[in-house]
Amino acid sequence: MSTTEGTAMGYALGVDLGTTYTAAAVARDGRVDVVGLGERAPQLPSVLYLLPDGRFLAGEAAQRRGAAEPGRLAREFKRRLGDDTALLVGGTPFSAQALMGQLLRHVLAAVAEGQGGPAQQVIVTYPANWGPYRRELLGQVFTSAGLDSATTCSEPEAAAIHFASTERVALGDIIATYDLGGGTFDAAVLRKTNDGFELLGEAGGIEHLGGVDFDAAVFDHVVRSLGTAVRDLDPNEAATQSGLERLRRDCVEAKEALSADTEVVVPVNLPSIQTVVRLSRSEFEKMVRPAVLETVGSLEHTLRSAGVPAKALAATVLVGGSARLPLVAETLTEQLGVPVSLSPAPKHCVAIGAAQSALASLARAPAPPPPAPPPVVATVAAPPSGPPPVAAPPVAVQQPAASAASTTAASTTAASSAAERTPRRSVRDNSKVVLGIGLALLVVALVLAFAGPQTDSVADQAPPGSTPGLKLEDQEVATAQSVAAKLDHPLAVAVAKGTTLRSSSMGFSIGGLPLHPVKGQKATEGMTINLNNRRLLVGGPLQANLTANGSEHTLLFKPKVSKWATIPGVAWILLLLFVISYAESVQRNVRRRRNASFVTIFGMNLVGLLLGVSIVLAAWTVGQRLLPPWAVVSVLLCCAVAGGCLPVMLSERAGPART
CATH class of the missing domain: 3.30.420.40 (ATPase, nucleotide binding domain)
Structure with a gap:
């Protein structure tokens, strides 16, 4: 040019x-x-x-x-x-x-x-x-x-x-x-x-x-190096405020110097604190x-x-x-x-x-129009004799000139409209596929928990009289079937006196995990298994495993407790609230940064695992369903994978609608 x-x-x-x-x-x-x-x-x-x-x-x-x-x-x-x-x-x-x-x-x-x-x-x-x-x-x-x-x-x-x-x-x-x-x-x-x-x-x-986050990291390093001295200063004192402001500027200069130097010294001039803090590039990079x-x-x-x-x-x-x-x-x-x-x-x-x-925009702009020439005045010659010559009225000849400003504005508007109409480059979006996989896994987990298989009330249809008698609420029950039919009772279960026992044992478990007593404990005549000290832990059905006279029986007991006044009844609600709030924070973070890191995905896998625990506890306490171990593991795995789908789905999407 x-x-x-x-x-x-x-x-x-x-x-x-x-x-x-x-x-x-x-x-x-x-x-x-x-x-x-x-x-x-x-x-x-x-x-x-x-x-x-x-x-x-x-x-x-x-x-x-x-x-x-x-x-x-x-x-x-x-x-x-x-x-x-x-x-x-x-x-x-x-x-x-x-x-x-x-x-x-x-x-x-x-x-x-x-x-x-x-x-x-x-x-x-x-x-x-x-x-x-x-x-x-x-x-x-x-x-x-x-x-x-x-x-x-x-x-x-x-x-x-x-x-x-x-x-x-x-x-x-x-x-x-x-x-x-x-x-x-x-x-x-x-x-x-x-x-x-x-x-x-x-x-x-x-x-x-x-860079402001890097500045803050240097400032925090200096403050930590001084121990409690900075925290002991009066933040409302003018000398403290001006000293801290000067220290922040020095930390910024130290950060910039580390781009070329391998070590810097940060001066500290605060009320009652005059010292220096050294910072190496390796420490800063860490x-x-x-x-x-x-x-x-x-x-x-x-x-x-x-x-x-x-x-x-x-x-x-x-x-x-x-x-x-x-x-x-x-x-x-x-x-x-x-x-x-x-x-x-x-x-x-x-x-x-x-x-x-x-x-470059100025160079491409059309040149301004030339100025209009002055008006042309035509005169009429006077005849040789007669009255004095009279000048004809001036006739202005208007030159055509386009308005450069209007042309520029119109072209700018047209270019802007064309830019708005131009579609953005198409980018393959797999977010719907990932969302579908996550929702499908959640549905599978919910079906397994609330409509899938559960531990049967009576696992082995024992013939009448083959099971040692149990005493519930001062009633003697002779068979496993009648025990299972009586679903509403306190947490105290006793073996009836006078019952013939040979190498017998009895224990309670939740999903295969022993609750009381220790697995294999011998049951004796008149023995009482009291679970009242575990009342807060029991929110749903329990599985009673009874071995007597050489045969095994699985019974289902539904304790007479409140669904909400137990630790499991409260735990699944708190877990669900935590999962929702954490997922919301992850959503805002991923949408803002438009990137899901490995740490974010792994964190959501763990949160999905907690969601699975919440679903299992809800099925146990609210649905009064005791899931078999394989069903519990399946629910947890489905929820863990579904949790990891959330950040992946959000990162696959295009940018936020409003940033």
């Missing part, structure tokens, strides 16, 4: 409104430069401080004022975009989009002051996994910033544009972006096209995982390794969503300040074996790519 063209077009601005830092870049005359927004670095801390008069301070100035009055400080509000709950800043409620608008207003004013005027084209980036609802809220951000018009671009696309300007990317090449920023992790797969880059599949990411592995799993899921194997990638671009950690590149290479390329400006590449995209 020639210098003349660039000057005529003014300059284009790209803004990356980050969770922890905000960066901006301007493109003019074919050259792109990062704008110095911060006092100590080009990027500006995404922090706002509310002044008493209602105005806002931004960046380092806000951090300094907020150290003494943290209630007037707002940070990480980008994470709350789309949340209906307002954020209280200085006692005043603000929406996340209003605060983002104030931050963007500050950036626009700073850039305009340095460049001598406002930008002709502005592009603001957003995470690729944001849904339509959040992208619509960006319009409110622009309005709050006083921006009449702006274009948006996804962060992975902007990063890819910048990468393509520094490295050779051939047409059709596929690259992945690994964006580990301050507050979120984003992953996307893109293909190079004639018009730029297109997104393949669904962008993935982890909503609440980023703290953050689980989070890094989680991001790699999210990238794997994004590759599956796009239908792209890792070996088909031309490059994996590392974006974001936290992506500079050596552990990130090492883990990606070990786990996926993909080629890794660290962006030359990981903190600013998104803003640079957005500025390059804005400049």
Whole structure:
């Protein structure tokens, strides 16, 4: 692009409104430069401080004022975009989009002051996994910033544009972006096209995982190293608040230094505490390794969503300040074996790519129409004699000129409509199959528990008189059949006196597990088996195994106890409530992160096992059914597998409808 063209077009601005830092870049005359927004670095801390008069301070100035009055400080509000709950800043409620608008207003004013005027084209980036609802809220951000018009671009696309300007990317090449920023992790797969880059599949990411979590890990390490000294400080004291705020900043700088150094020293200057804490890179990597592995799993899921194997990638671009950690590149290479390329400006590449995209948009825009010529005035020559010449009235010749603004607006609207009508790339969705398998297994478990086989009342139809007599409620019962027929009785069972016993024994069990007495205990005349001390454990039928006169008998007793006043009667309800609440939390977690890790699936297998225990206990106490051991094992296995189907089904689905 020639210098003349660039000057005529003014300059284009790209803004990356980050969770922890905000960066901006301007493109003019074919050259792109990062704008110095911060006092100590080009990027500006995404922090706002509310002044008493209602105005806002931004960046380092806000951090300094907020150290003494943290209630007037707002940070990480980008994470709350789309949340209906307002954020209280200085006692005043603000929406996340209003605060983002104030931050963007500050950036626009700073850039305009340095460049001598406002930008002709502005592009603001957003995470690729944001849904339509959040992208619509960006319009409110622009309005709050006083921006009449702006274009948006996804962060992975902007990063890819910048990468393509520094490295050779051939047409059709596929690259992945690994964006580990301050507050979120984003992953996307893109293909190079004639018009730029297109997104393949669904962008993935982890909503609440980023550099701030690594900062917190370093801060917690320092606090633990100091023992109880920090906890003993008065949190309401101004010196303590400012000291802790300074310590947090030092922890952030220490984390960033570990990208290049193998060991750092964190100074601690708190009331009554002046010391230093050493932290090595190996210790830090041990703290953050689980989070890094989680991001790699999210990238794997994004590759599956796009239908792209890792070996088909031309490059994996590392974006974001936290992506500079050596552990990130090492883990990606070990786990996926993909080629890794660290962006030359990981903190600013998104803003640079957005500025390059804005400049390209200006170049593609139609040239403004030429100014209309002045009106043509026709005069009539006077005759040689007669009255003085009279000038004819001026005749304005109107030149046709198309409205460039209208044409641009119409073309933009048409392009937007076409983009809305373009269907997303179809991705194979196995969620319905997994859901069907899980529901089928649950149905099998319920049928086995409440309608399947159970322990018979009388297992061996012994002839009358062949069973030693039993005494229940002062009634003597002679046969096994009549004992089984009397189902409602106390928990005390006695062998009738005067009964002839030869090598006899009697015991109670639940599902084959002995309850009382010890298996094989001899039954004697007049012996009483008293289960009253186990009343809280007995919520349903018991199996009585009686061996007498060389023959075995299995009897079913239904104790006279309340179904709900026993431990099993309460346990199955509590287990069911726990299973429901845990499954709901797993659902929110998987939908947010769009990835089900092995730990999540195994955890849901265990929760499914607890659901099976709840079903067995409910069948025993409420249904008064004593299941045989094989049926109990079958119910537990079905529920365990069904539990593991839930996170798999959710991760197989496309992204959430509202993010």
